[in-house]
Amino acid sequence: MVKVLIVDDSKEFRKKVKTLLLNKGLEVSEKENGREGYELLKENNSFNLLIVDHHMPEMDGLAMLKKIREEDIQVPPIIMLTTETDPDFKREIKTIGIDFFMLKPISEKNLSRVIDKLTEKRPG
Numbered sequence: 068m069v070k071v072l073i074v075d076d077s078k079e080f081r082k083k084v085k086t087l088l089l090n091k092g093l094e095v096s097e098k099e100n101g102r103e104g105y106e107l108l109k110e111n112n113s114f115n116l117l118i119v120d121h122h123m124p125e126m127d128g129l130a131m132l133k134k135i136r137e138e139d140i141q142v143p144p145i146i147m148l149t150t151e152t153d154p155d156f157k158r159e160i161k162t163i164g165i166d167f168f169m170l171k172p173i174s175e176k177n178l179s180r181v182i183d184k185l186t187e188k189r190p191g
Contacts, residue, residue, distance in 0.1 A: 074104035101131030
């Protein structure tokens with residue numbers, strides 16, 4: 068079964084994405100900040116996809132992913148969710164290996180397509 072980790076400080080957003088993922092038959096875990104996401108990945112590296120928000124308290128998504136890379140923890144494909152449009156930010160996320168980034172607010176239809184592509188799960 069495909070396992071997805073959602074790391075986002077918005078409970079409402081996590082619920083929305085979790086519902087989308089469960090409807091696709093995927094297994095879902097959630098964490099509300101980068102520190103919690105990092106700790107879980109350090110302990111359990113069995114996820115097939117990460118969906119990570121950029122701006123979060125305690126540790127943001129970018130800091131979480133940098134820490135994971137620094138410690139050489141193997142990670143699956145990553146979708147970064149952000150409101151950030153700065154070109155320097157876009158360059159930075161490419162250097163740490165983000166597979167796809169989406170600007171918030173996101174469309175469920177577009178997120179669904181990206182999830183299908185990154186998990187190689189095709190509709191129908």
